[in-house]
Amino acid sequence: xxxxxxxxxxxxRAGCAAAKxxxxxxxxxxxxxxxxxxxxxxxEPSKLGVDNxxxxxxxxxxDTAKLKIDMxxxxxxxxxxxxxxxxxxxxVSGTPFFFINGKVLDGAQPKxxxxxxxxxxxxxxxxxxxxxxxxYEKEVFGKGExxxxxxxxxxxx
Amino acid sequence: xxNLTHGALLATVLAALGGCQHQAQRANNATLxxxxxxxxxxxxxxxxxxxxxxxxxxxxxxxxxxxxxxEPAPDxxxxxxxxxxxxxxxxxGSPQALVTIVEAWDFA
Numbered sequence: 001x002x003x004x005x006x007x008x009x010x011x012x013r014a015g016c017a018a019a020k021x022x023x024x025x026x027x028x029x030x031x032x033x034x035x036x037x038x039x040x041x042x043x044e045p046s047k048l049g050v051d052n053x054x055x056x057x058x059x060x061x062x063d064t065a066k067l068k069i070d071m072x073x074x075x076x077x078x079x080x081x082x083x084x085x086x087x088x089x090x091x092v093s094g095t096p097f098f099f100i101n102g103k104v105l106d107g108a109q110p111k112x113x114x115x116x117x118x119x120x121x122x123x124x125x126x127x128x129x130x131x132x133x134x135x136y137e138k139e140v141f142g143k144g145e146x147x148x149x150x151x152x153x154x155x156x157x
Numbered sequence: 158x159x160n161l162t163h164g165a166l167l168a169t170v171l172a173a174l175g176g177c178q179h180q181a182q183r184a185n186n187a188t189l190x191x192x193x194x195x196x197x198x199x200x201x202x203x204x205x206x207x208x209x210x211x212x213x214x215x216x217x218x219x220x221x222x223x224x225x226x227x228e229p230a231p232d233x234x235x236x237x238x239x240x241x242x243x244x245x246x247x248x249x250g251s252p253q254a255l256v257t258i259v260e261a262w263d264f265a
Contacts, residue, residue, distance in 0.1 A: 008263060008264040011264040012264065015247065016245060016247065019245050019246040019247045020245075020246070022246060024245075024246050024247045024248075024249075025249045031264060032264075035264070036264055048264060079241065079242075079245055079247075082241055083241075083242065086237060086238055087237075087261050090229075090235050090237060091227055091229070092261050093227075095261050095262045095263045096260065096261065096262045097260075097261040097262075098258055098259065098260055098261070099235055099237050099258070099259040100256060100257075100258050101234070101256050101257055102233075102234035102235045102236060102237065103233075103234060103235075104229045104233070104235065106229075118256055118258075121256050122255055122256050125255035125256060126255065131253070132251070132252075132253035132254050132255045133252055133253050135255050135257075136239070136257040140234060140236060140257065141236045141237070141238065141239075141240075142236070143234070143236075144234040144235055144236030144237075145233050145234060145235050145236060146236050148229065148235070149229065149230045149233045150225065150226045150227060150228055150229060150230060151225055151228045151229065151230045151231060152222070152225050152226055153230060155230070155232065155233075
């Protein structure tokens with residue numbers, strides 16, 4: 001989800017490119033620590049820029065030449081755009097924002113709020129008898145609501 | 158004094174009294190008019206304030222309704238398509254997990 005495209009679009013595309021080398025999670029975590037934190041401390045946009053992205057990627061042992069090509073390639077551009085379109089469909093306009101087995105948790109909430117929803121969704125999932133490997137696809141994506149519904153809208157049949 | 162003089166004096170007193178009453182009536186009327194004008198001015202001012210408050214209330218109501226239109230239904234389970242992200246490897250945790258959390262975050 002890109003809320004500030006002018007400063008972080010490269011970082012999101014780099015995440016996509018890092019995933020192509022099997023290091024999405026490592027890149028994401030390193031970016032928070034080595035790019036976002038210094039950026040937030042000094043409000044220095046260059047910390048989110050391509051030079052720092054490449055430095056982080058190099059430290060992680062990524063092929064930086066390939067990373068740069070993938071970042072600028074059509075697949076990663078489309079990937080980030082698709083993510084944004086998908087989230088816009090459900091009226092996500094700010095971050096952080098979470099769907100826990102399809103249930104919305106909006107904003108930086110306390111751990112207890114996460115636990116409450118996770119426990120509730122886990123009970124439902126366990127009662128369904130569907131395996132974990134299939135649960136999201138069959139029960140959440142398969143039976144969930146395909147469009148946003150607000151608290152003012154009646155439930156669709 | 159003669160009767161004629163008494164009569165003239167009485168007429169003068171009555172005329173004077175009549176004049177006083179008329180003046181008092183006029184004064185009363187002027188006061189009423191002034192009070193009415195003040196009341197009308199106060200009413201107009203209150204009506205203006207009330208109209209302003211009504212506008213503010215309508216605006217706030219519209220904002221509240223707009224906000225509620227953007228709040229997801231608490232019972233909704235949304236079918237977010239995560240297939241492309243999973244295929245692309247933008248995922249962490251066990252693929253056997255019964256609970257999937259879709260995170261929307263921005264690096265800024």
